[in-house]
Amino acid sequence: MYDVAIIGAGVVGCALAYTLSQYQVSVLLIEKENDVAMGASRANTAIIHAGFDPPPESLMGQLNVEGMHRCYELCRELDVEHRQTGSLVLAFDASQRLTLEELYRQGLANGCAGLEIISGDQARQREPRLSPDLVAALWAPEAGVINPWDFALAMAEVALRNGVIFMPDSRVTAIRREPGFYRMGFQDSEEEIKARYVVNAAGLESGLIHDLVAEPSFQIQPTRGEYYLLDRTAGPLIQSIIFHCPTEHGKGVTVSPTIHDNFLVGPNSQIIDDPDDTGVTRAGLDHIGEIARKMVPSLPLNANIRNFAGVRANSDRQDFVIGLAAENFLDLAAIKSPGLTSAPAIARLGRDLLSENGLDLKKKEVWEGGRRVIRFKEIPEDQKEAFVRDNPLYGRVICRCETITEGELVACMKSPIPPVSIDGVKRRTGSGLGRCQGGFCGPRVLEILARESGRQPLEIEEDGRGSRILTRPTKEGCPRD
Numbered sequence: 131m132y133d134v135a136i137i138g139a140g141v142v143g144c145a146l147a148y149t150l151s152q153y154q155v156s157v158l159l160i161e162k163e164n165d166v167a168m169g170a171s172r173a174n175t176a177i178i179h180a181g182f183d184p185p186p187e188s189l190m191g192q193l194n195v196e197g198m199h200r201c202y203e204l205c206r207e208l209d210v211e212h213r214q215t216g217s218l219v220l221a222f223d224a225s226q227r228l229t230l231e232e233l234y235r236q237g238l239a240n241g242c243a244g245l246e247i248i249s250g251d252q253a254r255q256r257e258p259r260l261s262p263d264l265v266a267a268l269w270a271p272e273a274g275v276i277n278p279w280d281f282a283l284a285m286a287e288v289a290l291r292n293g294v295i296f297m298p299d300s301r302v303t304a305i306r307r308e309p310g311f312y313r314m315g316f317q318d319s320e321e322e323i324k325a326r327y328v329v330n331a332a333g334l335e336s337g338l339i340h341d342l343v344a345e346p347s348f349q350i351q352p353t354r355g356e357y358y359l360l361d362r363t364a365g366p367l368i369q370s371i372i373f374h375c376p377t378e379h380g381k382g383v384t385v386s387p388t389i390h391d392n393f394l395v396g397p398n399s400q401i402i403d404d405p406d407d408t409g410v411t412r413a414g415l416d417h418i419g420e421i422a423r424k425m426v427p428s429l430p431l432n433a434n435i436r437n438f439a440g441v442r443a444n445s446d447r448q449d450f451v452i453g454l455a456a457e458n459f460l461d462l463a464a465i466k467s468p469g470l471t472s473a474p475a476i477a478r479l480g481r482d483l484l485s486e487n488g489l490d491l492k493k494k495e496v497w498e499g500g501r502r503v504i505r506f507k508e509i510p511e512d513q514k515e516a517f518v519r520d521n522p523l524y525g526r527v528i529c530r531c532e533t534i535t536e537g538e539l540v541a542c543m544k545s546p547i548p549p550v551s552i553d554g555v556k557r558r559t560g561s562g563l564g565r566c567q568g569g570f571c572g573p574r575v576l577e578i579l580a581r582e583s584g585r586q587p588l589e590i591e592e593d594g595r596g597s598r599i600l601t602r603p604t605k606e607g608c609p610r611d
Contacts (some may be wrong), residue, residue: 197473211277258371372426
């Protein structure tokens with residue numbers, strides 16, 4: 131029997147697990163995929179939002195700025211790559227200039243600091259590659275960029291270090307209320323879990339999980355956003371996050387630097403039927419490119435090294451869905467943008483709601499926070515030789531594009547939540563994120579992952595469950611597992 135079972139190990143579930151790990155309660159973190167941050171938490175624009183976009187009366191507006199400040203604090207505490215860049219929202223006509231004024235008023239109401247509406251010329255002084263047609267911009271100095279999947283992973287690792295149990299590959303399909311607790315069942319398993327409190331942080335499946343316990347009250351509308359990822363050789367293009375004026379469909383297309391010095395361009399916004407449909411389309415990419423080049427005319431889309439899509443958990447409420455849906459059953463549901471930024475504040479609110487509803491939260495006398503990651507390319511040049519002498523595996527570069535060493539790969543495989551796939555290693559170390567997208571280092575990563583995990587190469591997956599990339603031929607010459 132657990133005190134709290136959290137369904138969903140995206141950034142919100144990981145943030146709540148991190149928060150509750152500081153208290154004398156038993157916590158289970160359940161995830162249907164084989165790793166943390168496998169949904170919208172890994173496929174997004176990787177932005178720490180300043181907080182001017184959500185209406186002040188919304189939960190998004192009330193939690194964004196608090197979450198933003200806490201994001202920066204956690205990144206420093208947990209050694210998560212991030213950079214405060216500031217952002218610009220661009221206006222190209224009088225109507226869009228009025229939208230900037232509304233965003234400015236919302237930002238002040240939400241607690242944003244340093245907001246300023248500037249002229250087109252002033253914006254081009256900050257970012258010389260912006261369009262000459264720009265008439266005004268909203269400058270928000272508190273915005274930034276982050277490594278989103280490492281943010282979730284770092285919080286989960288600290289949570290596990292402090293007693294939280296992680297249960298991957300476990301899709302919840304049944305929840306039954308019994309006196310004093312909930313009993314949960316899983317797909318393709320006879321195992322059952324009992325917990326006094328259940329938290330629904332299931333992202334795109336949060337509507338389905340809610341409906342297992344309570345009457346339907348919201349509907350998830352899966353919304354796909356497509357992206358270009360440009361090689362760092364495209365720069366220097368911009369230093370700040372560049373937003374087009376938002377519409378009723380969302381914040382609109384952005385051109386944004388990443389913490390790895392690449393550039394993200396996107397997303398669009400398309401409601402889809404299949405929440406697992408992360409395909410990209412020619413029409414969608416063309417639409418993104420047209421808008422992006424209106425903002426940055428010299429944008430070299432031919433420097434693209436990858437296209438991808440993420441699916442956001444939008445809902446018919448147009449806001450986060452947070453609250454008790456049934457006795458001891460808490461929804462942290464329908465978390466869309468700015469969900470990544472708001473995650474620490476959502477976790478704080480979730481903790482408070484659980485406490486108000488009877489969960490006894492006593493602080494642990496001993497709690498081990500913090501995290502440090504060795505990134506070989508960040509070691510000062512005059513110290514690298516001595517470091518490699520003491521740690522020989524760090525002298526062997528596996529990923530040439532990103533200068534990732536075997537030592538870094540082995541270290542991540544010995545972490546509290548070791549990777550089980552090639553992309554899991556990529557998310558932890560950066561191997562495969564560069565220009566060749568794993569074309570050179572992929573086979574070596576597979577070899578090292580098999581060696582360190584004690585598995586056969588045929589068992590290693592590219593990413594999610596079932597995505598094996600090696601097969602063994604049959605006598606007839608046809609491949610099989």
